[in-house]
Amino acid sequence: MPTDPSDARWLAAAARLAARGRPLSRPNPAVGCLVVAHDRLVGRGWTQPGGRPHAEAVALAQAGDTARGATVYVTLEPCAHRSDRGPACADLIAEAAPARVVVGVTDPDPRTSGQGIERLRAAGIAIETADCAASRASLAGYLVRAEHGRPHVTLKLATSLDGCIAAVTGESRWITGEIARAHVHSRRARADAILVGGGTWRADAPRLDVRLAGLEARGPRRVVLSHGAINGVTTIAAPAAIAGLEGVQYLYVEGGAQTAAAFLAADLVDRLELYRAPILIGGGTAALGDIGLPTPAPVALADTHGRWRLADRRQLGSDTWEAYERARTGSE
CATH class of the missing domain: 3.40.430.10 (Dihydrofolate Reductase, subunit A)
Known part of the structure; x- marks a missing residue:
């Protein structure tokens, strides 16, 4: 878990929000995302039916310009691979230019695993990763499928x-x-x-x-x-x-x-x-x-x-x- 109690609280809230996407988000995991500026929620999102838009895209669209310099809390590492269905979330976050991104669980998908985090670091965004119990619980189906088949x-x-x-x-x-x-x-x-x-x-x-x-x-x-x-x-x-x-x-x-x-x-x-x-x-x-x-x-x-x-x-x-x-x- 993050050492900052405020980070832990916001990640837990994002995990509860992610539940709204289950199970309609399939085949994608149900992810939750919050954008917080000056300890105030300015954007929120969860994975939409059919898997798109992703949680980050919904939250950043809601936050608009207030995302610049803010903190993004997301239960799963932002995706790094581009798709015909939408842009990579790591790119969307980099363009929005928040000051920090706090990630609940790194993504086991080899198309993203670690790459989403590195892309954000390369954009000058501070990254904190945490093995967040609430995030892991909200992604249990996705993680068990990835880890145990x-x-x-x-x-x-x-x-x-x-x-x-x-x-x-x-x-x-x-x-x-x-x-x-x-x-x-x-x-x-x-x-x-x-x-x-x-x-x-x-x-x-x-x-x-x-x-x-x-x-x-x-x-x-x-x-x-x-x-x-x-x-x-x-x-x-x-x-x-x-x-x-x-x-x-x-x-x-x-x-x-x-x-x-x-x-x-x-x-x-x-x-x-x-x-x-x-x-x-x-x-x-x-x-x-x-x-x-x-x-x-x-x-x-x-x-x-x-x-x-x-x-x-x-x-x-x-x-x-x-x-x-x-x-x-x-x-x-």
Whole structure:
């Protein structure tokens, strides 16, 4: 993070702004940009639908001449490559002549990586780069795709207090309340694709759409984990096949239990979102199947600690929502 608390605050604000571009910015990452002069916001932008204009172009156009001598905060290193769809953002910023540019995350794209920063330095602009946690979180899908060759995966589970996703009869509608279900739809609207297992698809025929007023068009691409072809949806035979989902940066996995276990066993879950209802079922369907923990049991339990970090927690009516991030080492 930047050493100046003011820089950290503005970068965090740019990261929150970037969320407005997701997922409509695809195939480009959702980037946020702020132009600040004398501690006053004079321009802001986020990546527009279809990927253009870029966040920097929108923010600089809004700032106009006030960008000269100002500070530009941008979550991702400004692009250095020219395109038929628009100019390189590093060139646009150089022309605007701000005094400083603070970059949240350097771009892993080889067409830009380091080159955008060097081009700005060559133009006489002071540059500060930071491994900003807020910027990195806002670009999770883009960075995971670049670093691991697959989408960022969020696994959603809705359970009772005793960890069941359905009654002993198989009934699962509805474990959580209306507010929590609306929240799920808002999460779907942020995803490029949504995945369920073949058993869930055949048993429940889920719509997997977004049913929130004004966001109905945000329904993600539907994917089913199945060995057989299914009309109207994309099918993949194994969790590792998500690498081949072209154009997908954010994948939202909704289960069921065996599919959730398969993704966890393959260590492909980056974020776990758990909705917990204040009910007890007892003897129902467990939220997870076997995820392949090593044996013997005492070693297995010890090894599970430190793998998940609480990132957020909210009360949604009578239900509780918790989000956990997978804590990975540099080798994972």
